[in-house]
Amino acid sequence: MSLCLATAGGVKALALSAFTLAWTHSIAKVEWQEDWRVTPAGLELVQARVKGTGPGMEPPPEARLVDGWFQWQPTRSPMPEVVLGNSAAAGEWRLCHGGQCRTLSEIVGHPIGANVTKMGFCKDP
Numbered sequence: 001m002s003l004c005l006a007t008a009g010g011v012k013a014l015a016l017s018a019f020t021l022a023w024t025h026s027i028a029k030v031e032w033q034e035d036w037r038v039t040p041a042g043l044e045l046v047q048a049r050v051k052g053t054g055p056g057m058e059p060p061p062e063a064r065l066v067d068g069w070f071q072w073q074p075t076r077s078p079m080p081e082v083v084l085g086n087s088a089a090a091g092e093w094r095l096c097h098g099g100q101c102r103t104l105s106e107i108v109g110h111p112i113g114a115n116v117t118k119m120g121f122c123k124d125p
Helices: 104-108
Strands: 002-007 010-014 018-024 031-039 042-050 064-066 069-072 081-084 094-097 100-103 117-122
Touching: 002 104, 010 104, 042 081, 042 117, 094 104, 100 104
Parallel strands: none
Antiparallel strands: 002 010, 002 117, 018 031, 018 094, 031 042, 042 069, 064 069, 081 117, 094 100
16 A cells, blocks of 8 residues: 655655654644554544644543643544645644654655645555
């Protein structure tokens, strides 16, 4: 299985079955992370965590504070696609796998800018 990243410059396939999506909230400047699995049914959100609270960043009631992070397990069905918008105020989305985090621009090999990126399951060639 692979994760496909579709940008204005094309599509990039990454051979991985799990990853963490990380970003910094544009106003509160607080770190947010989500753990995802790539499955044939789509992208499955496994766990979410936020390093504090702020406007629009309130953790749900079931969240627990662990090592300075509010953590919880969202309950939603796998999604065929996740659309990521970009804000110049927040920096870029980062994709982490195998202990390494890289911006989406680094991964696709060109600046993404304000364009959206679509993430989804792609079949291996």
